[in-house]
Structure formats: C-alpha cells, structure tokens
Amino acid sequence: MKEMSKRNCRKRGLAFIMALLMIVSIFPSAGVTVSAQTDEHQGFVTITVTDADGAAINGATVTYTIKEKENGTNNFQTINQSGETDSYGTIEVLEASNYYDDLTITASVSKEGYTTDTTTINEADITSNTQDFSVKLTAESKPESTPDIEGVSIEVLNADYNGEAQNLVSVSAATENVTIEYSRDGNTWVDTCPSETNAGEYPVYVKITKDGYSTYLSGEQTAKINKVDITGIDITAKEVEYKDATEQELVLMTGAFGEKDIVTWYVNGKSTGSQDIPKQLAVGEYTVKLVVQRDNYNDFEKTVTAKISNAKINLGDLKVTGLDGIYNGKAQEAVKVENQGDYTLYYQLDDGSQTANPDAWDTTIPTITNAGSYIVWVKATKQYYDDKNVDVIKAENAVAPYNVYLAKASQVISFDKYTGEETSVEITQAEMEAGKEFNFAATDKEKKAGGTITYSVLFDEGTMK
Structure with a gap:
C-alpha cells in the first residue's frame, strides 16, 4: 500500500510538473501580457499597446505574422500584415472564426518617441479565439532642451543679371554673437557668403551656431540670377522694287551684334549661314527671322515679312505709230515701231469689242489687207516688271477710237x-x-x-x- 501510495504521489507530482510546463510555454516573451478580448473588439484576437502608465497608444505600428506550427494539420494560410492601433490602442489581427489551436503569432510594435525591441511578441501561442496580447512601450527620454537662435532672417537672391558678382543669400539673426556658415552642398561649410555672376540657379545652405543654442539649419535654398532681354537690336521689313541683276537687303537693322553673339538669319524658314543681313534678287515676299543668342541674356527673336515688288518699265523713246495707208492688195503691218528698248512688245488686233483680250497677245506685229479702220493694242513686258500699256499714235486719217486706217485704192x-x-x-x-x-x-x-x-x-x- 505504501509503495502504491508512493507511486501515486510520484505520478501526481509528474502531472503537476507537466501542467506547469504547459502553462509556461503558452506565455509570450517578456513585456507582453495575455488576457481575454476587449469589449470594443469582440470576436477577434487582438494586440493592445499601452504606455508605462497603462494609457492606450493610438497610431502605433504593428507588423505581425500568424502561422501554423510545424506539426499543424489545418493547412492554415500564413498571415503577414501591418497596421496601426486605434484610439483604444488596439489592432485586430485574427477573426475568431479563423482560429485553430495550433497557431502562433510574432509581432513587432513601434511608435516614434517610444522604445521597444523588434520581436515584442515572438512565436507566442494563440490559445483562444478571443485572446488579447497587451504590449507596453516605454517613452524615450528627451534631452534637456536648448534655446533656439531667434530672429533668423534669410533672403535668397532672386535678381537679374548685371554683369557683376552677386551674393546668393543675405542672413541675419536677432541672437547676438552667432556664427554664420554657408555651403553649396550641405556638407562643406565656409564662413564666406558664396556669390555668382552668370545667370542660373544655385543651391545654397545656411548654418547658424552658438554655444548653448540649438543649431539653425536652413536646408537647401535656391538662389536665382535671371537672364535679361537683349536691347538695342531691331529689324524692320523692307518693301522695294526690283532692280536689274541687283540683290537687295530685305530688312533694315538697327543696333549691332556683340563679338560673342551667335547670330542666325532665316529666310523662308531656311538658315542663311551668315551674320550678314540677307539679300534677294527675285520679286516675291520673304519671311525673315533673326535669332540672336548671348550668354546671360534671353534669346532675341523677331520675324518680319519683306517684299520685292515688280519694277515699272521705262519705255524711253519708244514710238509706235498706227498705219495710215492705202489698200494695195497685200498684207501690211498695222503699226510701225521705233526706238524699242530692253523689253518685249506684245500686240493684238481688236476683235470688235474695243477691249484687249488677255489671251490674244502675240509678239508678232499684226497685219491688215483690206481697207478699213482698225484698233491695235500694244503692251510692253519684262521679267520682274509690271506690264505697261503702250499708246499707239493714231493714224492721221483714223477716227477715234481707231488708230489704224487703210484707205481704199x-x-x-x-x-x-x-x-x-x-x-x-x-x-x-x-x-x-x-x-x-x-x-x-x-x-x-x-x-x-x-x-x-x-x-x-x-x-x-x-x-x-
């Protein structure tokens, strides 16, 4: 009986030890308390985050993994998610209906201004479908505050190019005896304010320090030196008459180009390849564009339309006289031409309408055979010149509007x-x-x-x- 009693005692002791081991194994790592679900989040496994005083922490970031144990048999789909705690400091991580008794959870909790390790919950068993894991975060200790440098004024340059070096920034502070330093990249600091001459955008940083005060850092600032307009140059279109074998300038230009200017003339959209004012010979309209490029200046661009018009024919001493003749049975030239100049004469015999037919001109002097009164039209033509009507000297015996007369024999x-x-x-x-x-x-x-x-x-x- 005593031996049986001893054996029973040993069995009861072993059972107690096994039960104790099971209780310890389901507890998560230090810093985490396991409790039942909260009233506000029933039907979920949750994580609640509080501070050292037990106050809920809203907006804490919780990244968690829920998975089945290696020997699990429920084919649970592993959950890897992240979220933030609500105003109760709680985040729902698993619906009660998805709970199995072989699941574990690993989670990290963080929030700016608080300290925690990266495995606040490490493969803790989920023992209930209404379980809540409570995590406490400790607020970081803040260093003793230092006063700010007061009355800082920074004026970043935004000015037009003037050919002179200009400081990129102007700095002042109400706090006295401060040290002001400047940088172009935020790494290398100098005590001389940087300056630039050419147009462009320039990064600049300012640092203001004083012992016992917080350092003032401006961050990147952008200073600007703006391009200015080119002045003193202009073009005006010309309208001129054609001149024989003479190229004429298409525009009138005022001002002069600089030695380093890049000058491009375009005529009808094509570059001339020269800085000289473009010229043309033929009659027509010409689109002329001037582009002047100069360092630190906006491009000068202007487009005008020039015109070379037909010239006027000078007939000189030309004399065209209508025939004043007598019928002789033969064809006779209707007019006599004297002192013709450097142009072409066209003729036509009136068709009875007493107006010239634009389609009936010919360079051959018309002839008449039969006696009667006639009108002969004459005009002078020349390339790049306007046509000019020629007055025919009326035959003595012709009666206006006729200018040619052939009497009967x-x-x-x-x-x-x-x-x-x-x-x-x-x-x-x-x-x-x-x-x-x-x-x-x-x-x-x-x-x-x-x-x-x-x-x-x-x-x-x-x-x-």
Missing part, C-alpha cells in the same frame, strides 16, 4: 479737154481689184460739149451708162 480718170470727139481710157482687168475706187472727172473748159458730158463704161458683158 482709187484711180482718177481725167478728161481735161473735150475735142468734140469721143475720148476713151482703157482699164485692164488687173486694175479692177476689190477695194479700188475709180473716180471719173472731166472739165469742159472750152464749153464745146454744151455743158453736158456723158461717161460710158464698157464691160465684156455690155455697156453701162
């Missing part, structure tokens, strides 16, 4: 003296041409005809009186 048959006998004149067939007029005239000076003269014209077909 005539033959006077005169009988100056009547002898008392019949007098006859033979007219051959060759002389009987169309447009020829025969004028029969007779005088009876001796009055032998009794005042009566009779004419007879004999044709092959008969006699007509």
Whole structure:
C-alpha cells in the first residue's frame, strides 16, 4: 500500500510538473501580457499597446505574422500584415472564426518617441479565439532642451543679371554673437557668403551656431540670377522694287551684334549661314527671322515679312505709230515701231469689242489687207516688271477710237479737154481689184460739149451708162 501510495504521489507530482510546463510555454516573451478580448473588439484576437502608465497608444505600428506550427494539420494560410492601433490602442489581427489551436503569432510594435525591441511578441501561442496580447512601450527620454537662435532672417537672391558678382543669400539673426556658415552642398561649410555672376540657379545652405543654442539649419535654398532681354537690336521689313541683276537687303537693322553673339538669319524658314543681313534678287515676299543668342541674356527673336515688288518699265523713246495707208492688195503691218528698248512688245488686233483680250497677245506685229479702220493694242513686258500699256499714235486719217486706217485704192480718170470727139481710157482687168475706187472727172473748159458730158463704161458683158 505504501509503495502504491508512493507511486501515486510520484505520478501526481509528474502531472503537476507537466501542467506547469504547459502553462509556461503558452506565455509570450517578456513585456507582453495575455488576457481575454476587449469589449470594443469582440470576436477577434487582438494586440493592445499601452504606455508605462497603462494609457492606450493610438497610431502605433504593428507588423505581425500568424502561422501554423510545424506539426499543424489545418493547412492554415500564413498571415503577414501591418497596421496601426486605434484610439483604444488596439489592432485586430485574427477573426475568431479563423482560429485553430495550433497557431502562433510574432509581432513587432513601434511608435516614434517610444522604445521597444523588434520581436515584442515572438512565436507566442494563440490559445483562444478571443485572446488579447497587451504590449507596453516605454517613452524615450528627451534631452534637456536648448534655446533656439531667434530672429533668423534669410533672403535668397532672386535678381537679374548685371554683369557683376552677386551674393546668393543675405542672413541675419536677432541672437547676438552667432556664427554664420554657408555651403553649396550641405556638407562643406565656409564662413564666406558664396556669390555668382552668370545667370542660373544655385543651391545654397545656411548654418547658424552658438554655444548653448540649438543649431539653425536652413536646408537647401535656391538662389536665382535671371537672364535679361537683349536691347538695342531691331529689324524692320523692307518693301522695294526690283532692280536689274541687283540683290537687295530685305530688312533694315538697327543696333549691332556683340563679338560673342551667335547670330542666325532665316529666310523662308531656311538658315542663311551668315551674320550678314540677307539679300534677294527675285520679286516675291520673304519671311525673315533673326535669332540672336548671348550668354546671360534671353534669346532675341523677331520675324518680319519683306517684299520685292515688280519694277515699272521705262519705255524711253519708244514710238509706235498706227498705219495710215492705202489698200494695195497685200498684207501690211498695222503699226510701225521705233526706238524699242530692253523689253518685249506684245500686240493684238481688236476683235470688235474695243477691249484687249488677255489671251490674244502675240509678239508678232499684226497685219491688215483690206481697207478699213482698225484698233491695235500694244503692251510692253519684262521679267520682274509690271506690264505697261503702250499708246499707239493714231493714224492721221483714223477716227477715234481707231488708230489704224487703210484707205481704199482709187484711180482718177481725167478728161481735161473735150475735142468734140469721143475720148476713151482703157482699164485692164488687173486694175479692177476689190477695194479700188475709180473716180471719173472731166472739165469742159472750152464749153464745146454744151455743158453736158456723158461717161460710158464698157464691160465684156455690155455697156453701162
């Protein structure tokens, strides 16, 4: 009986030790307290973060992993997430419905101004679907505060280029006896204020120190020296008349280029490749653009439209006279041209409309054959010159608006003296041409005809009186 009692005691002692080991194993690492779920977050496994006084910490960052133990059999999908605690200092990490009895949790908790290790909860067993892990964070100790340097004024340069060196920043402080240093990169500090001459943007840093005071750091500031406009240069378009074989400048320019200026002229969008004012020969409109580039200055750009117009033809001593002629059965030139200059004359015979037909001009002088009155139009032309109408000197016997006249041919048959006998004149067939007029005239000076003269014209077909 005693031996059985001893064995039973040993069994009870072993069971107690095993139970004690199980209780210890489910407790998480130091700094974490395990308790039941909170009233505000029922139905979840949670983590609650408080400070040393037990006050909830809102906005603490919690990064956690929930996974199944190595010998687990529930095929639990590992959770890796991060979030922040709410106003109760709590974050929900697992819904109660997803709980299994073989899960562990590892979590790190952090918040600015507090200290903690990176494994606040390290593979702690989750023993309940309503379990809450409580983590305490300790506030960092703050160093004893030092006074700030007061009345700091920083004026960063923003000025136009003037050809002189300009300080990038102007600094002052109300606190006396401070040390002011400057840097271009935030690493290397000097006590001389940096300056620049050329246009551009420049980083600059300011540091102000004094023993017993907090150091003032401005951070990166950007100083600017702005480009200015080029002045004193301008162009104006020209409008000129064409000159024979002479190239003419397209613009009038005022001012002068600097020695280091980059000058580009464009004519109709194409660079001329020269700094000289562009010239052209032919009649037309030209788009002229000038671009001047100069260090520290805005580019000068201006575009104008120049024009070379047709010139006016000078007829000089030209003389064009309309024909004042007599029908002769042959084609005769309608006008006579004298003293023609360096231009081309075009002609046309009026078609009865008494206006020139723009499609009927020809360089050949027109001819006329039949008797009558005519109008001949004449104009002078030349490349790059406006056409010029030529006044035709009117034929003496022409009646305006006609300027050419071709009279009918005539033959006077005169009988100056009547002898008392019949007098006859033979007219051959060759002389009987169309447009020829025969004028029969007779005088009876001796009055032998009794005042009566009779004419007879004999044709092959008969006699007509």
